Amino acid sequence: MAEEGWIKLYRSIRSNWLWEDGNERYLKWWVDILLMVNHQPKKILVNGEFVEIKTGERLTSTVKLSRRWGVSRNTVTKFLKLLEKDEMILTSKSRQNGTTLKVLHYADYQGFEDKKRHQTEQRSEQRTEHKQELKELKNKDHENFEKLWKLYPKKEGNKKRAEKAYLEAIKNGVTNKEIQTGIVSYIKKIQVEGIERKYIAQGATWFFQNRWTDEYELEPISKSTSDGQRQGKTEEEIVAERKKHAEEITRRAEERLKNEHGD
Known part of the structure; x- marks a missing residue:
């Protein structure tokens, strides 16, 4: 034959x-x-x-x-x-x-056939490895988002839309730490300015609008009569007390996030 x-x-x-x-x-x-x-x-x-x-x-x-x-x-x-x-x-x-x-x-x-087969197998292995890396990266990004969503003060709105916005930001070079810092700053702003819950941005909105890019400067404390003033405290004492309270809240939020990340 x-x-x-x-x-x-x-x-x-x-x-x-x-x-x-x-x-x-x-x-x-x-x-x-x-x-x-x-x-x-x-x-x-x-x-x-x-x-x-x-x-x-x-x-x-x-x-x-x-x-x-x-x-x-x-x-x-x-x-x-x-x-x-x-x-x-x-x-x-x-x-x-x-x-x-x-x-x-x-x-x-005659080796062309063997070489071509080897190159094909090599490309196939590389594609498999790349897919596995992408899968692991996608899972890691999902885990990071879940931790940030848990940290956010008002978990309302379309969560999937929020995660999509988060993933898009990460893809474009924004770091997870930047977004985390934005959430912590927003929490501090809420506490210092005494923002009512109904005025806090929904989680989906905050992520979709890339609100971590906002500059969260503390607003001046209102000069209206407060419980502290009625108790004989000066305006400076009230500001210092509220600032201390806000810093404590921020510290707790960062500590909770750190524990969740296992750092």
């Missing part, structure tokens, strides 16, 4: 001495060698022992080749020496095993 497969034959062979007029049989024998050598390693039994014939090699003899090509052994030997001189093959002889032909640079003739 004939072996299946193919070899590459470059057009440049036309400029080789094998192609010259009068060398037609040399060209035929050379192509025959390319077709007969192994396209992958193979073990064969020779004189009761296993011999490994590598890719691009063939175990034969000048006697077998002379019969195969219908010429004398001397003609075969002469042809093989021409190929060796042109660094196209190497031959090694053994009394027990005969002559081993080795085609030099065999990959240029």
